[in-house]
Amino acid sequence: MVKLYTLRYEFVEFVPEQIExxxxxxxxxxxxxxxxxxxxxxxxxxxxxxxxxWELGFNGRAVSVxxxxxxxxxxxxxxxxxxxxxxxxxxRWSKEMIATGFARDLQAKHDYYNALSYRxxxxxxxxxxxxxxxxxxxxxxFKEWWSRRSG
Ligand SMILES: [Zn+2]
Numbered sequence: 001m002v003k004l005y006t007l008r009y010e011f012v013e014f015v016p017e018q019i020e021x022x023x024x025x026x027x028x029x030x031x032x033x034x035x036x037x038x039x040x041x042x043x044x045x046x047x048x049x050x051x052x053x054w055e056l057g058f059n060g061r062a063v064s065v066x067x068x069x070x071x072x073x074x075x076x077x078x079x080x081x082x083x084x085x086x087x088x089x090x091x092r093w094s095k096e097m098i099a100t101g102f103a104r105d106l107q108a109k110h111d112y113y114n115a116l117s118y119r120x121x122x123x124x125x126x127x128x129x130x131x132x133x134x135x136x137x138x139x140x141x142f143k144e145w146w147s148r149r150s151g
Contacts, residue, residue: 001040001076005087009063019044026056026084037071038087039078045071059084083138 008023014026015034021042024035027060031049047069048053057064062085070079070090081088088100 003040003087003089005040007035007038007063007082009058009085009086015046021081024065026063033065037074037076038069038080039071039076041076042077043071043074043076045069045074061085078130131132 004022004101006022009026010023011026011028013026013027013029015030015032019025019034019036021040024033026033026049030042033047033054035045036048037045048064049056055066056067057066063082063146064084065082068079068081071077071141072079079090081090
């Protein structure tokens with residue numbers, strides 16, 4: 001499989017059945033775009049043009065597509081940004097996913113240190129047990145017994 005780093009564009013009325021690699025077909029009439037996955041796997045990727053889908057940028061020479069194209073439904077799982085006719089490979093994780101993963105990692109660390117602090121001894125000095133009356137009585141009894149024995 002040959003990764004593509006550039007993408008041409010072709011404005012068409014209908015996206016043809018057989019499409020060429022390295023070409024982004026744009027149908028303004030039907031508000032859709034299609035191309036073969038830029039990783040070279042040969043799968044057709046359709047990116048609908050809509051406020052909730054993709055946006056097309058055309059500077060007169062090259063096209064840009066936003067947001068990035070993430071082919072999570074394809075076996076290749078490729079992810080790239082089409083910007084000014086160039087394919088910028090973005091890796092398997094989007095920035096948002098990394099941010100979420102990083103936040104989760106931070107939270108896990110925070111929880112870990114919180115759990116550790118519970119195991120630390122309390123800061124205040126533990127109070128001594130109150131003097132035992134029982135022991136006092138025993139001591140008195142012992143004294144009595146000792147005085148009787150010696151006396
Ligand atoms: Zn692919």
